[in-house]
Amino acid sequence: MASQTVAVRGHIIDSLILPKILDEIMDLNGTFDILELSVGKRKTDPSAVRLRIDARTAKQLELILRRLARLGAVPLDQHDVRLMRAAKDGVFPATFYSTTNLPTEIRFRGRWRPVQRIEMDCGILVNPRTGQARCLPITHVHRGDWIVCGRSGVRVTPLERARDPDVFQFMGSAVSSEKPKTQLIHRLAQEMRVMKRAGRKILIVAGPAVVHTGSGPYLERLIRRGYVDALFAGNGLATHDIESALYGTSLGVSLDRGMPSKDGHDHHMRAINAIRDLGSIRQAVRRGVLRRGIMHACVTREVPFVLGGSVRDDGPLPEVITDTLRAQDAMREHIPGVGMAIMLASTLHAIATGNILPATVKTVCVDINPAVVTKLTDRGTFQSIGMVSDTESFLRELTRALHL
Amino acid sequence: MCPPTYYTVAYEINPWMHVTQQPNHARAVRQWRALHHLLTRTLRVTVWLLRARPGVPDLVFTANAGLAWGRTFIRSNFRHPQRQREEPVMERHFRQAGYRVLTLPRRHNFEGEGDALWMGGTLVLGFRFRSDAAVHEQLARLLAAEVLPVELVDRRFYHLDTCFAPLGPKTALWYPRAFDRYGRRVLENLVPDLVAVSEADATRFVCNAIALGQDLVLPAGGSARLKRQLGRRRIALHEVDLSEFLKAGGAAKCLVLRL
Numbered sequence: 064m065a066s067q068t069v070a071v072r073g074h075i076i077d078s079l080i081l082p083k084i085l086d087e088i089m090d091l092n093g094t095f096d097i098l099e100l101s102v103g104k105r106k107t108d109p110s111a112v113r114l115r116i117d118a119r120t121a122k123q124l125e126l127i128l129r130r131l132a133r134l135g136a137v138p139l140d141q142h143d144v145r146l147m148r149a150a151k152d153g154v155f156p157a158t159f160y161s162t163t164n165l166p167t168e169i170r171f172r173g174r175w176r177p178v179q180r181i182e183m184d185c186g187i188l189v190n191p192r193t194g195q196a197r198c199l200p201i202t203h204v205h206r207g208d209w210i211v212c213g214r215s216g217v218r219v220t221p222l223e224r225a226r227d228p229d230v231f232q233f234m235g236s237a238v239s240s241e242k243p244k245t246q247l248i249h250r251l252a253q254e255m256r257v258m259k260r261a262g263r264k265i266l267i268v269a270g271p272a273v274v275h276t277g278s279g280p281y282l283e284r285l286i287r288r289g290y291v292d293a294l295f296a297g298n299g300l301a302t303h304d305i306e307s308a309l310y311g312t313s314l315g316v317s318l319d320r321g322m323p324s325k326d327g328h329d330h331h332m333r334a335i336n337a338i339r340d341l342g343s344i345r346q347a348v349r350r351g352v353l354r355r356g357i358m359h360a361c362v363t364r365e366v367p368f369v370l371g372g373s374v375r376d377d378g379p380l381p382e383v384i385t386d387t388l389r390a391q392d393a394m395r396e397h398i399p400g401v402g403m404a405i406m407l408a409s410t411l412h413a414i415a416t417g418n419i420l421p422a423t424v425k426t427v428c429v430d431i432n433p434a435v436v437t438k439l440t441d442r443g444t445f446q447s448i449g450m451v452s453d454t455e456s457f458l459r460e461l462t463r464a465l466h467l
Numbered sequence: 468m469c470p471p472t473y474y475t476v477a478y479e480i481n482p483w484m485h486v487t488q489q490p491n492h493a494r495a496v497r498q499w500r501a502l503h504h505l506l507t508r509t510l511r512v513t514v515w516l517l518r519a520r521p522g523v524p525d526l527v528f529t530a531n532a533g534l535a536w537g538r539t540f541i542r543s544n545f546r547h548p549q550r551q552r553e554e555p556v557m558e559r560h561f562r563q564a565g566y567r568v569l570t571l572p573r574r575h576n577f578e579g580e581g582d583a584l585w586m587g588g589t590l591v592l593g594f595r596f597r598s599d600a601a602v603h604e605q606l607a608r609l610l611a612a613e614v615l616p617v618e619l620v621d622r623r624f625y626h627l628d629t630c631f632a633p634l635g636p637k638t639a640l641w642y643p644r645a646f647d648r649y650g651r652r653v654l655e656n657l658v659p660d661l662v663a664v665s666e667a668d669a670t671r672f673v674c675n676a677i678a679l680g681q682d683l684v685l686p687a688g689g690s691a692r693l694k695r696q697l698g699r700r701r702i703a704l705h706e707v708d709l710s711e712f713l714k715a716g717g718a719a720k721c722l723v724l725r726l
Contacts, residue, residue, distance in 0.1 A: 073604030077656075078615040079649040080600065106589075106613045109604055133594075135601035135616070 064117060065124040065220055068098065071136040072111040076102060081112060084134050093118040093127045113139070121168070121175070121220070144169045144216030146189055146209040153202055158212040159186045162198050163219055164422040164443060169196050170216040180399070181421035183443050187211035202388055244452055245460060251427060252464035255290060255403065263402025264292035266424075268416045269357075270409030271299035272431075273454050274313045279304055279357055281458035282407075284467045286360040293397040294361055294368040295416055296409070298379040301344065301358050301370055305380075306334040308356035335378035343381045369393045373411060395419055403427070406447075408454045410435050417444030429457045468506075468723055471499045471527045472519035476715050480547045481625050483716030495711035499527070502684070502707045502722060509705070510679055515726065517560055523553050528717045529724040530628060531581040532557040536610060540566040543579040546597050569609060575602045580724055581626035583614075586633045586657055590614045593627025615657065617650035623670065628720045632674045634683060638662065638700060640676065642669035660700075668693050672709075675718035686718040 075081040088095045099113040114136070118124035128138060147156040164183040168175045171194045178187055179197035188199040189209045196211070204210065211217060258265055273282055285291050303313045311317060315327025324330075338347050347353040348362040361368045371390035372383040384390040398419055406413035406428045413428055417439050420426060426447035428436045436449030450457065474495055476484050506512040517529060525531070532553060533542045540561040545551045561568050571577050582598040583606065584591050590607075592614055594600040600616045607614040617627070621644060624630035630645035631654070638660040643651055655661065664673055668690050676685035683697065687706040697704060709718045 073601075073616075074607055074614055077613065078603070078617065078653055080616060083618075083649045107607065107611055109607060133600065134618075135599065135603070137601070 064119065065121040066115055066117045067124055067128060068113060068115050068139045069131060069136040070113045070139055073109050076110050080134055084131055084136055087130050088116055088127055091127045142215045144171055144211045145213050147212045149204045149206055149208045149210055152206050153204055155186045155201060155204055155210055156212055160211045160214060160217055162187060164420065166220040166423060168218045169211060182419050247450065248460045249464045252461060258402045264400045265290055266293045266401045266404040267291050268295045268404065268406040268409055268412050269300050270407065271303045272408035273300060274303040274307055276453060276455040277318050278455040278458040279307060281462045283357050283360045284462050286364055286366055288467050291366055294366060295394055295412055296370055297412055298370060298372055298376040298383045301380050302331050302335055302378065304357040305338060305353060306331045308353055308359060309334050332377060335380055338380050367397055371412060413439055414442055417442060422446045429454060468503060468514050469517040469527050469529050470519050471495050473521045473524055474527045475524045477524050478549045480549060481716040482623050488714055490711040490714045498709050498711055502719060505684060505705055505707060510682055512679065520556060523556060525550055526553050526556060528721040530721045531578045532724060533579040534583050535724065535726045538566055539569060541569045541609060544571055544573060544575060544577050546576040571602055571605055575599045577602045578626065581628050584627055584631060584633055586639060587636045588612060589657060591627065592616045593619045595619050596622060596625040615653055617653050618647045619645055620647045621645045628675055629672060630669060630674050632676045634678045634702060640664055640674050642674055662696050664693055665690060672713060672718035675720040677719050677723055684719050
């Protein structure tokens, strides 16, 4: 959805300029809101109107505005962005524009240009020669970079309401454990098929509970059948997945019998040690040491994964990126092209991913704890829809709905 | 008026102009003199002459240079750079003649009497091809009058004075298809007696006419039907052959600026 406020003044009623403006907007499939209308009392008094025009796309809006310019309607708030140079590495100018995760455009040298790599809580870096703009995380700013300051010349487009009621509209964003899940999951499966057909990527963010609850094999099936294009997780998920592949346990609990196994408590450390010995998870797969599980599926299906570390990690595994800034960058690399993100039983990584996703990415957060789902929304990932559910039953139902 | 000493078709900025079809200079001078003679001698009109200058061939079409109102002159902002060269010439001339010269913001195009014609107390403004609709508000403010912008839709009739000619407080000549449906409605509401001309008459520029009371000076070639229609309204017709000026997309009205 794109919108712009325009104003027109003069003898616009007797000259039928106003009805013509309204007709032209409708002829070009736009809609309007009359924000203000003052009608001249005498023939020589001018009338004035302020209109908000909404169009489905920015291109359509541009077309409408071009037609209306001919009739004397001028867009309000037509200023270029103000740019300032960063004085230090890693520090924005004090008045920098802080981004949202919504589609954003800047007006530079009289032209509206889209901001690339939309991400919340960033600055906007502009190349003054080409006019190209992109979101820039604070740690990446270099001294001398041109950064957008103030709000003038920045246009944020609210998300368009889907025309057909899809699952995202159907579910709304309210978090509740009292929703008919089977039906929701079936509609989600449908949406995933649509994504795949459209060539958009599906991103999975998973916490270790996926393995603890025994739903690892379902996720593995999703990966093997091509429904996952990238996996973000931490040391925990990979460790317990490998532990279960090597020892059949997760945190020492047998996944078959549901009972703690003898000396099970050290299985996860032995698993980490074995992988560290081989150098990497990939090497373990190549050598035939790791023969099943989520990580095995990722390696053999060549699905990229990013394992971000944290202070409570055991080990960690060789692929775990312990520098959090490097981990964020590694995650960012996989964001372009993502159309849907599914977050499973993960708080830390779900929020980290939510932070770097544009609002146009359909996001589903599944957790047994409603607080996790609300937390994600409260931190700005408002496009996410929540499902309070155990991951095992969610993934079981999802694989069934996808006929896997 | 400005004598056609340097008149030629030096560029193409309307569908009538073709640099390959140059006007015959001697004939153009003869035609212009005939018009001048008709106005000054027969109709007793006082005509001020503007000195012709080389490099501005369209200066002869003085009607486009601005809009005079009392001792005030609103100078045109020509759309085409070729004609923008006429702006300082006109501005200097009117200043020297003791007029208060007003200019509009540069971003708005306005081509004077070519696009602005009085119909009673209302100024009708043609827009799209040459003038911009947005100037109507400033004109209304400067003139303290009602200004009604109407959109032109036929490129051949690029100025309002090529398709609309007020003949008196209640009567006007027009070629309806030069306007869009909104413009047609506006003029139908404004003018009680509209005389529609045929396409053939319109392309002979009969609407590019000068009304002086019950006298009407118009380019020669109008149909018998049109003459009958005007005759019924007791309008005396004075036809002038202006074929050489039609080659630049102008006729009687374009050659004269009303002061």
